Amino acid sequence: MYxxxxxxxxxxxxxxxxxxxFAHALAARGMHVILVARTETRLRDLAQKLTFTYGVRAExxxxxxxxxxxxxxxxxxxxxxxxxxxMLINNAGFGSYGHFxxxxxxxxxxxxxVNVASVVDMTRAFLPAMTARGEGAIINLASISAFASIxxxxxxxxxxxxxxxxxxxxxxxxxxxxxRVLALCPGEVKTxxxxxxxxxxxxxxxxxTEEVVAFALKNLERGRSFAIPxxxxxxxxxxxxxxxxxxxxxAVMKSLKSNPPSLRTNTSSNHVSAS
Numbered sequence: 290m291y292x293x294x295x296x297x298x299x300x301x302x303x304x305x306x307x308x309x310x311f312a313h314a315l316a317a318r319g320m321h322v323i324l325v326a327r328t329e330t331r332l333r334d335l336a337q338k339l340t341f342t343y344g345v346r347a348e349x350x351x352x353x354x355x356x357x358x359x360x361x362x363x364x365x366x367x368x369x370x371x372x373x374x375x376m377l378i379n380n381a382g383f384g385s386y387g388h389f390x391x392x393x394x395x396x397x398x399x400x401x402x403v404n405v406a407s408v409v410d411m412t413r414a415f416l417p418a419m420t421a422r423g424e425g426a427i428i429n430l431a432s433i434s435a436f437a438s439i440x441x442x443x444x445x446x447x448x449x450x451x452x453x454x455x456x457x458x459x460x461x462x463x464x465x466x467x468x469r470v471l472a473l474c475p476g477e478v479k480t481x482x483x484x485x486x487x488x489x490x491x492x493x494x495x496x497x498t499e500e501v502v503a504f505a506l507k508n509l510e511r512g513r514s515f516a517i518p519x520x521x522x523x524x525x526x527x528x529x530x531x532x533x534x535x536x537x538x539x540a541v542m543k544s545l546k547s548n549p550p551s552l553r554t555n556t557s558s559n560h561v562s563a564s
Contacts, residue, residue, distance in 0.1 A: 302381030
């Protein structure tokens with residue numbers, strides 16, 4: 290079992306969605322939290338709510354993880370406040386939907402910075418202290434799309450494949466040091482991701498953020514290296530892993546030809562936080 294009470298978790302993308310659900314779930318277990326996102330006002334509102342409801346300490350750090358050296362700035366601020374990170378939740382992320390060359394190159398770059406580089410940088414910043422204490426936990430937000438190649442979303446599934454591989458490797462590498470590492474691979478979740486990105490809704494049931502977070506913590510406690518919430522998503526991940534990626538990608542392309550993305554005329558709405 291994993292003990293939460295009295296410890297502290299740092300959550301990126303904490304202002305809404307899965308990140309906010311993690312904040313509530315951990316605070317309810319007696320865990321103090323460090324809330325990280327771009328929107329400071331929303332973070333402070335959430336921090337006040339958590340402190341009032343659960344009696345925990347809630348710190349706020351405003352940061353844009355798409356910027357170079359964001360992780361080091363966050364780590365410096367954590368140290369300056371005398372805080373200790375017992376659990377790191379790399380939740381922040383976003384996706385873009387459209388023809389690869391129609392999406393602005395800066396959006397692609399920002400997506401890699403947030404979905405990949407910040408996960409590596411934040412982990413590198415806080416993992417050494419966990420190993421030194423002989424205890425710690427890291428949850429990285431991957432996706433069911435980590436198991437597939439999805440046309441019109443060239444960068445997002447690739448970034449989540451990285452997160453999955455990265456997490457599984459660290460889980461094996463640091464197991465004997467007392468650090469648990471979990472890649473969480475949800476399917477469609479009730480957040481604003483699908484609506485704002487313009488991405489067609491995925492097949493299968495939609496889960497709530499609370500369901501996804503409860504599943505993640507249960508699997509972290511069990512020492513799993515990755516977890517896929519929902520029986521349907523588990524089944525689809527198995528099928529996708531059995532199929533050659535080329536076959537799956539071609540099948541998706543065929544299904545989308547009747548309703549391709551319209552980003553050739555509008556590229557302003559294809560950027561959305563997944564947290």
